[in-house]
Amino acid sequence: KNQVEQSPQSLIILEGKNCTPQCNYTVSPFSNLRWYKQDTGRGPVSLTIMTFSENTKSNGRYTATLDADTKQSSLHITASQLSDSASYICVVSSRGGGSYIPTFGRGTSLIVHP
Amino acid sequence: KAGVTQTPRYLIKTRGQQVTLSCSPISGHRSVSWYQQTPGQGLQFLFEYFSETQRNKGNFPGRFSGRQFSNSRSEMNVSTLELGDSALYLCASRQGLNTEAFFGQGTRLTVV
Numbered sequence: 534k535n536q537v538e539q540s541p542q543s544l545i546i547l548e549g550k551n552c553t554p555q556c557n558y559t560v561s562p563f564s565n566l567r568w569y570k571q572d573t574g575r576g577p578v579s580l581t582i583m584t585f586s587e588n589t590k591s592n593g594r595y596t597a598t599l600d601a602d603t604k605q606s607s608l609h610i611t612a613s614q615l616s617d618s619a620s621y622i623c624v625v626s627s628r629g630g631g632s633y634i635p636t637f638g639r640g641t642s643l644i645v646h647p
Numbered sequence: 648k649a650g651v652t653q654t655p656r657y658l659i660k661t662r663g664q665q666v667t668l669s670c671s672p673i674s675g676h677r678s679v680s681w682y683q684q685t686p687g688q689g690l691q692f693l694f695e696y697f698s699e700t701q702r703n704k705g706n707f708p709g710r711f712s713g714r715q716f717s718n719s720r721s722e723m724n725v726s727t728l729e730l731g732d733s734a735l736y737l738c739a740s741r742q743g744l745n746t747e748a749f750f751g752q753g754t755r756l757t758v759v
Contacts, residue, residue: 576750633745639689
């Protein structure tokens with residue numbers, strides 16, 4: 534069964550600090566891995582996407598890494614801002630039926646305090 | 648370009664009723680997928696439609712169904728509602744089957 538596990542479940546940091554939510558997956562066959570940011574009451578927004586051959590991808594203050602051998606990914610958030618308070622969801626897609634089937638992690642809930 | 652639009656935003660139904668949710672994708676996007684999000688289970692994939700055909704389906708009972716129209720708009724129907732169907736239902740559209748998915752704001756369904 535395809536699974537995506539995220540840790541920690543929640544994170545509280547001070548503004549300006551860094552943090553790194555983690556994602557472990559058992560998804561086969563692997564197609565790609567995305568990180569999404571979901572603000573409370575809104576739909577998720579894509580931050581990064583990585584395929585098997587990519588091991589790092591940046592989007593502003595967000596840097597995602599992927600280790601396809603250990604099936605782990607992380608999302609490093611640099612110099613956090615209050616607006617970073619949100620849920621960060623790891624999604625791993627596998628190919629099937631001519632389409633791409635996503636398996637979602639339950640997210641890491643980040644709270645940034647001033 | 649307008650984003651993904653879901654209607655209604657909020658809905659309250661009673662057990663046993665049925666409900667239909669609507670999703671209008673971004674113009675030019677042919678794929679629409681549906682997800683259920685609950686605090687206990689997180690986001691779960693319901694199904695995906697591409698060019699009016701269901702391409703994939705998640706592990707949900709037959710009470711959950713959907714369809715896509717020729718203009719790519721999609722509807723999701725849930726029959727015989729149960730309390731456990733209370734959730735945020737999200738729709739996402741994308742241009743092709745492996746391109747970035749853009750999510751709508753969701754429909755918050757409460758079953759009482």
